[in-house]
Every structure is written in C-alpha cells, then in structure tokens.
Amino acid sequence: MGHLWQLISTLLAAVPTVAHATPEPATSGEARELFIQICYLAASVLFILGLRGLTAPDKARRGMQLAAAGMLVAVIGTFLDFRIVSFVWIILGLILGSGIGAAISIWMPMTAIPQRTAISHAFGALAATLVGISHYDYITNVLQEPIGHIEMAALGFEVMFGALTITGSLMAFGKLQELLPSAPITYEYQNEMNISLFIVAVLMFIFLIFAPSDWAIHHVVFYLMVLVGLAVGVLIVVPIGGADMPVVISLLNSYAGLASSATGFALGNNVLIIAGALDGASGFLLSVLMSKAMNRSFSNVLFGAFGGSVAAASSTSTSGLTVKSVSVEDAATQLAYARNVIIVPGYGMAVAQAQHQVRELAEQIEKRGGEVKFAIHPVAGRMPGHMNVLLAEANVPYDKLFDMDEINGEFSRADVALVIGANDVVNPAARTDPASPIYGMPILNADQAANVIVLKRSMNPGFAGIENALFYDPKCSLLFGDAKASLTKLVQEVKRA
Amino acid sequence: MTALADLCLLAVEDNTSLTTAFLRLYVFVLAGFVGFQIITKVPALLHTPLMSATNAISGISLVGSIVAAGAQFSTFSTFLGFVAVTAATINVVGGFMITDRMLKMFKRQERK
Numbered sequence: 001m002g003h004l005w006q007l008i009s010t011l012l013a014a015v016p017t018v019a020h021a022t023p024e025p026a027t028s029g030e031a032r033e034l035f036i037q038i039c040y041l042a043a044s045v046l047f048i049l050g051l052r053g054l055t056a057p058d059k060a061r062r063g064m065q066l067a068a069a070g071m072l073v074a075v076i077g078t079f080l081d082f083r084i085v086s087f088v089w090i091i092l093g094l095i096l097g098s099g100i101g102a103a104i105s106i107w108m109p110m111t112a113i114p115q116r117t118a119i120s121h122a123f124g125a126l127a128a129t130l131v132g133i134s135h136y137d138y139i140t141n142v143l144q145e146p147i148g149h150i151e152m153a154a155l156g157f158e159v160m161f162g163a164l165t166i167t168g169s170l171m172a173f174g175k176l177q178e179l180l181p182s183a184p185i186t187y188e189y190q191n192e193m194n195i196s197l198f199i200v201a202v203l204m205f206i207f208l209i210f211a212p213s214d215w216a217i218h219h220v221v222f223y224l225m226v227l228v229g230l231a232v233g234v235l236i237v238v239p240i241g242g243a244d245m246p247v248v249i250s251l252l253n254s255y256a257g258l259a260s261s262a263t264g265f266a267l268g269n270n271v272l273i274i275a276g277a278l279d280g281a282s283g284f285l286l287s288v289l290m291s292k293a294m295n296r297s298f299s300n301v302l303f304g305a306f307g308g309s310v311a312a313a314s315s316t317s318t319s320g321l322t323v324k325s326v327s328v329e330d331a332a333t334q335l336a337y338a339r340n341v342i343i344v345p346g347y348g349m350a351v352a353q354a355q356h357q358v359r360e361l362a363e364q365i366e367k368r369g370g371e372v373k374f375a376i377h378p379v380a381g382r383m384p385g386h387m388n389v390l391l392a393e394a395n396v397p398y399d400k401l402f403d404m405d406e407i408n409g410e411f412s413r414a415d416v417a418l419v420i421g422a423n424d425v426v427n428p429a430a431r432t433d434p435a436s437p438i439y440g441m442p443i444l445n446a447d448q449a450a451n452v453i454v455l456k457r458s459m460n461p462g463f464a465g466i467e468n469a470l471f472y473d474p475k476c477s478l479l480f481g482d483a484k485a486s487l488t489k490l491v492q493e494v495k496r497a
Numbered sequence: 498m499t500a501l502a503d504l505c506l507l508a509v510e511d512n513t514s515l516t517t518a519f520l521r522l523y524v525f526v527l528a529g530f531v532g533f534q535i536i537t538k539v540p541a542l543l544h545t546p547l548m549s550a551t552n553a554i555s556g557i558s559l560v561g562s563i564v565a566a567g568a569q570f571s572t573f574s575t576f577l578g579f580v581a582v583t584a585a586t587i588n589v590v591g592g593f594m595i596t597d598r599m600l601k602m603f604k605r606q607e608r609k
Binding site for chain 2 (some may be wrong): 040043044047048050051052054055056057058060061064065067068070071074075077078079081083084085086087089090092093094096097098100101102104105106108110113116117120121123124126127128130131133134135137138141142148150151249250253256257259260261263264265267268269270271272273274275276277278279280281282283285286289376378381383384385386388389392393395397398399400401403
C-alpha cells in the first residue's frame, strides 16, 4: 500500500503540467483517447485478476494489489480526459477522500467491519447518484438537448437505485451501530405502502423516458424520483431485523454495484460497467448464500419482518426440563483430556470480545495433545465471513477454520463441542420441529458430539427468540457467565489440569 | 412489458444508439458471468474481504466523478462532482486499505 500511495502523490504532483499543455492537433487527441481506452481495458483485466486472487488465502493480498493498481491506471487514464479543464476540485476531493478513507480503515475495529461496509455502500451509491444528477443537469441545463430514451433509462436507473441504496445503507449502518433499534420497525399496511411507493417511482422513471422535452416538468419529476428513491431506501430497511443484516448488506452491496454499472451505461464507459457488474454479481451471490444459510427466501427477508408473531408458534416445549450447569473446573477437565474438540463461535463471543481467550484456550488444549477445530456457520457474524476475520485477527490460523459443510460430518467423532455465544445455529429444532420458525435452516451438528459445553450469559433465548432443545440434552452442560471471564478461567484451569 | 417493447421501438429510431446500448449490455452480461464464475470459487473464509474488495472496486465511479468535478459544466455539477470524488475516494482508498489489513491477518499455522 505504501508504494501505491507514493505513486498517487507523484501523480498528483505531475497533474498541473498535463492540464496546461497547449492544445494538441487532432491526431494527438486520438492518441490520447486511445491511451485512455487502453488504461480502462487494463484496469478491467486487473480487477478480474484481483478478484481471482481471493479464491485462495495465500494469493489474496497480491490479487488485491493488482486490483488497486488497476484502479490507479483507470484514474491516470481519466486525468487525460479532454473534458477536464480544472483539477482544483478533483484534487481537493481526492485528498479529502483519501484522508477520510485511510483514517476509517486504520482505526476501525474488526468488530465494526459490518458497519463500515454498510456506510461504504452508501458512499459508493452517493458517488454514482451524484454523477448521474450532474450528467442530467449537464444535458438538460447546459447543452439543453433532448435526452435519448436509452440514455435516460440508464440515468434513471442509476439515480433511483443509487438513491435507495444511499438511505438503505445508512439505515443498515444505524441498525448495526445500534443508533437505531435493531428490532424490526413495523406498522400496518407497511408492505402495501412500500410497494405502492416503489411503483410510483417506477412510473416516474417511465414518464422520464418517454416524456416530451418540456424541461420544467421533466426536472420536477426527475428530482422527485430521486426523493422517492431516498424514501424507499429508508422504508425497505427499517422493517428488517438485526439478525437479517447479512442478507441486507449483501443485497445493498449488489445494488451499489448495479448503480455503478448504470453509471457506465449512461456515460458510455466500459470499465464502470464491468466493475459494477462484478460488484453486482458478488453481492447477489453472497445474499443468495446468506438467505440459504438462514433458510429464508429473499421476499421473506425483505417483507417478512422476522421475529414478531412467528416466534410464538414453535411447539418445542421445554417446560419441566432442566438444564445442567457445570463448574469451570469440571469443564476444564473435560477439555483438557479431550482428543478432538470443535469450537462453535457465535456472535456472543464477538460481543464479549473473547476471541483472544478462545485462541489461548485452543492453544492450551493443543499443547496437551488434543486437536481443535473451529466450526463457522455462514451467518455466525453480522456479515458474510465476519467470524473468520475476527478469529484471524486473534491469530487463529485459517487452516483451523472450517465451513459448515466441511465440518458437519466431524461432530460425531468429537469428544467435546464447545459452543461460545451461539444459539440458533446449533438449535436441533431446525432439523426436527416443523413448527419452529428456523425449521429447515442448516445448522452445525454440535448435538452429535459426545459432550457439549455451552458458554452462555443467561438462559435468555437467542436473537430469533426461540428455545433451544440442545441446552436440555443430558450430554449438554452449561457454563454460565460472561464469555470472556469464563474463558480466562478455563484457560487457567486447563493449564493446571 | 409493453413499456419495454415501446422502449425498444422508440430506440430503433436511433439505430446507432441502440447498437451501442446493446454492446454495453453485452459487456455487462459477460462481466457479470465472469464475476459469478470467480466469486463462486471464493471460500466462505474470505467473504468479508471479498465484500470490501468489490466495494473498493465499484469505487470506480470515481472515474465518472473526476470528469464531473473537472469539466466545469456548471457550478452545480462541479459541486456534485467534488462531493462524488470525495465519496468515491473514501471507498477506493478505505476499501483497498481495509481489505489489505484483513488479508494480512489470515495466517497459516506454522508447521514445526
């Protein structure tokens, strides 16, 4: 990153000379255009190669450097654009943006990555929307030319999707940062209202494409559509609960990409179309994976307002059953003499900031000859893959982290499954109880281990508000208390055992 | 659907713009396919870095923002361009830096 930074600064220093170059003859203009297009082509290739790097952890960093180089090449090419007459605002924006971006990425704690991602979707969409508005203003106010139907379709799509992604992402940010209540906010006729508002926006969009070029009306409708887009963004995210955020973030990621792509359509710029399509495909794929991991359909996430009425319907009765609690010493003895231990971390572990204690415990067990693996459910964190990042930060080697599909067959051979701050992802009701709201959701088979130890703050049900029969299983014992404190004690006891 | 058909009919009036629009659509669809193929191969382990990486890459709208900020079409569009450059740069610089910071943390176990 350091080299890149130097490159950018040298580049910026060189810029004014480019800007004040004498007007060139036509052939030189063509050469310049050719150079710009080659830059864009190179950038597109570098982006794709960069993303391919992410298919293997040891190639990932190098891949991302390629992608960053691609971005630099694209920016260099754009600097030569003959339409640019002044670099003042460009450079100010670049400096300001770099400062803020660098500050955020240096000081943002890893637990807050979902929030950062949500807010960056808002920034990305904001940029796309503003470019769209500025382009619209240029054509209608400066050139005063009629907008072609196709161009208007691209512009309309860009600003409408952009606008709803801005506010939608800000709402998601607010919920993740707990500035807004993370529970769904619902009211009567909510879905009907949202859908009608969306239809209004689409009607305006169609009007804009086919309307005669009466600018006064056209302008009013255009800016109204932006406002309606902003409102739709707020209204569609507000009724979605905190537990569904992995799907929402992925979907907004996809929207931000599509808005970028639409910008490319409107400006006739292929690198924008390509980069936006890559982002759109990635976000879409991740949201499908996340929905599958929660056994929910898209429409159910978007219109379901999880948690309200459904939770009461479960038939899993736990009245009359008792849970078995265990002392730290006994739990430590079990862990110390276990051959195979599978740790199931949940978001509760991250909330308690206990990642480092978990790693220490794993090291102690391994020192005594046991084998420790981590079982990561796809929705264990607040965004796709979040739990892996949190454990990697605590120096857990990534070859100990296993996906649900990789590890589910191994629970039956495990001596102990240690569940830390996870609940719904190990709830057997998902397999056995058709009345349960999480029925059909793929879960980690922690209940198949010979012994299960659950670290839990209290007997409160999890995010979805569903009772967990696993806790009442005779081979399951519960260690109550703050995860961090319990783990610290466990580490000491295992050392002593 | 009828609206879409109308759109196509109206677009035919201007044949060249329809051709270019279709070329762009080709680019979009093919890039989407490439993206799909690659991203299905990204392990769940790296899904968070993947999202911040694609986010940084879609900061490519910086390219459009730069032209809007520098072309001086009008004060209004220069201002919008400036804000857009700032927002897109936050994503590009922040996105690549934080992706790198995350990827740096992923280590294999040292074999003794």
